[in-house]
Amino acid sequence: MVSLLRNQKVRNTLLQVVYVGSLAALVLAGIIIARRNLAEQGITSGFDFLYKSTGWDVNFSLLPATANDPYWWFFLIGIINTLFLGCTGLILATLVGTIVGLARTSANELAQLLGRTYVDIFRNIPLILQVFFWYALITHLPTPRAAHEAWGLLLTSRGLYVPAPNVGGVAMALATSAVIAAIALPVWLGRTSRLSQPFGQRATIQLAGAAAALACAAIILVVGRLPDAPLLDFPALQGLNLRGGLRVPPEFSALAIAIAIYGGSYIAEIVRGGFKSVGKGQMEAARSLGLSPWRVFTLVRLPLALRAMLPILANQYVWLMKATTMGIAVGFTDFFMIVALTINHSGQTLEVIGILMGGFLAINLSLAAVFNRINKAIALKGNQLRG
Amino acid sequence: MEMVIVAPPAPGRLEDLKRRFFATPLQALLSLISLAIMVSTVWKLLNWAVFSAVFTTSGGPEACQAAAGACWSVIAARWRIILFGLYPFEEQWRSALACLTVVVMTVLSCIPAFWTGRRIALVWGAGAASYYVLMKGGVLGLSYVGEEAWGGLALTLFIFVTTCLIGFPLAVCLALLRRSELPWISRTTGLIIDGVRSLPLISILFTFAIVLPFALPQWLAGDKLYRVILGSALFFSAYQAEIVRGGMQGVPAGQEEAAMALGMSYWQRIGRILLPQAMRNALPATINQFVISFKETSLVVIVGFFEILASGNAAYGTGEWRFAYVEVYAFIAFIYFVFVFSLSRYGAFLERRMAVGER
């Protein structure tokens, strides 16, 4: 027996069996105990509850939602809310981060100082504190009655009111996809016509594509608008409340602003790092070819910096997506809050935790897949450059 | 640092200024815009926070609300609840002393003389133990104060320190398991680490606080505070494990081979050869992780703990100070800022020093 334990192969097998076995036993025991405990409370395990109606409502949804809708519909709403908030925050944060990052890399020392101060302050204050702050700020704004209007926008304690197009749901969806096409088309056209067309013509084709898609969107909006209504619906005070327009609830705004500011400070550092990684030699070469400073920036510095940034940026975006879970702090019904509410109301703890893990795994994996594709597409070809 | 470009002694100050900020029209525009933003922000901030602000409680909330600037009276009136939560009023010096212990401990662990496994463990072990005794009492003539009464900054620091104290050794274990040559051990550990990393911290805290009691026998469930700390430590360790593993990958394979050839056992190789070098490689990233983890401690407010954010909400949320939320959040933000900024500056300093050392 003792000599058997001294055998390397026996010992290795034993170690693996014990490790994996005890972990599996731990998880299994947890599940068994949980099922027994839940059964004592009269909760039967299984996914049948997904088809029952919830009996509670969500405060933010892009899809129609009532308390009669089943749980699975609410999970879908939660995922869409998370993605919507995540994408909004991600775009805003990228915008903020790019501006601040460029300020930090600019030759101007005052702009550098400004960018650095921004990063130092907002990076070092926890995100949730910033969420709380913006939420408190917005909910302490004047009530709808006392709010003043500017450019059709109304800032009130009940949220931000913006003019909304008076169009049906189908037309809205079609128009949105047309706008997305307007962004995607030039990229796609640029790639397919790269080899066959000279540079000038390529730009023309790209512009034409984008313009066509935008025109499409406009036509859809005009044709698809609701009968007997102006194209744009402005919010207006009616009695004690505001009617018309689109209300961006304070929960959403607070989260989006906080994520944009906090995430922006991180992205600024990524942008700065990306630009710092571009070799001096490359820029000197570009300048010695007689390129103007603007051309040096757009043709050499930016493309190289982007390639260096993208993998780190991808991580940051995944992080931002996960940060949307702070919605629960101010009552924004993101995916996680729906999960928490479901556990409270239905008691289907194990199943819902499983759905939570699966949901985030799916979000993370799809984001990673998208970025891997972009990375691969723009990666410098060949491996002879390094060293 | 890279920011300050020391100009050579130029003939005139004016020309120097011109060269640095107004070299081209674009530069001039950028300088002016930056200057305008800076001046207006600093002026507004100073005006609000200092010139027009009220600092004393003498006028009461009403006078304070009427003032144009900040109402720091709310801090003067409520700082104790923000820092110490619901800890018994007469005993709050213990809470303060406990916070001080944590600060001293952090400062000590920034001194290179303490960077051996045994010394750092001693500092943190002793620090956490004295914190616990101070806060909980029941011995040495200190009256007993249960965990449910802990709050404010003191609770935040307690959660942070215990998270690191549990999370760090766990991270080293996970890193070692993941780089194991045995495929099943390394794969299973990889699954655990990647799984935890793909989840948001809030969902893990929630699971440990609210769901875990279902899955544990009664006698094992323990206090909610310690379950949440465990969850937080698990999350910390999953990230820190990858940092430690990165540090280990930076140690050449020849180091372990040499140790093997000298007949050293697995634990001797890990303890004497691999870890000391890996930890040194991983130091800047580790400090960064500590910074992140300190900021994330604030998330426990969501599972219902009375840490500094919740106590801040309570400080302005009730009664006559409802309007003074900006001041309260500014105060809390300042506390976080002091901790996080100094720690991250220290991390950047270390990184630079190590980069120089490698040359």
Added chain:
Amino acid sequence: MISSNSTKAGGPAVRIENLDKYYGTFHALRKVNLSVERGERIVICGPSGSGKSTMIRCINRLEQHNGGRITVLGTELNDDIGNIDGIRREVGMVFQHFNLFPHMTVLENCMIAPTLVRNQPRAEAEATARRYLEKVRIPEQAMKFPGQLSGGQQQRVAIARALCMQPQIMLFDEPTSALDPEMISEVLDVMVTLASDGMTMICVTHEMGFARRVADRVIFMDGGEIVEQAPPEEFFTASQNERTRQFLSQVLGH
């Protein structure tokens, strides 16, 4: 010495029979047979990728062999952990890239294994370490860190570190390949001294001058096989094998 009792006396120092080693599908060693007597000095040479490093790394189990038998000092090297530990204690190794522990001083580098593995008291380990540092002619560098030494000095420390375990066999894996030319001789001198003390040595090296002066036998490997082995004078002057002659002309020609 404490060490010499722990393994059986008599028999060859190392006996390798039908040794096979694969890296994935690559057949790195093909049925290699070799026997090294106690006190014998062997030099192994051959083109890169010929399996010479792999073979000596198998002797102290830095690589695990896939077939055949290795017996070191009468103990078979198999899956028994006790045997592996026992053999590693008696076999010292010097690497191409020194592999000194950069976070320890030279003295600590030399003391760590004797104190941890042989449980020697620190004072005794330090005395041994200083004696061997004297032997490799760098006693004055004891308190420095490896990073502060030249390549040649580092390699001599590495030799001293291995000797501090008082091994019965020393393996050298291209000990001079990573050195600047002017430092090679200081390392070779130490190795020659060691050879004259009667140490069993197995050296993978391309230093043919060293082979000529010191080796009892020169072994030429190619394609994972031992192609030829002979005493140096015969090996260098009257080699029978075409591949050996070609290799020698490449090594000695320049």
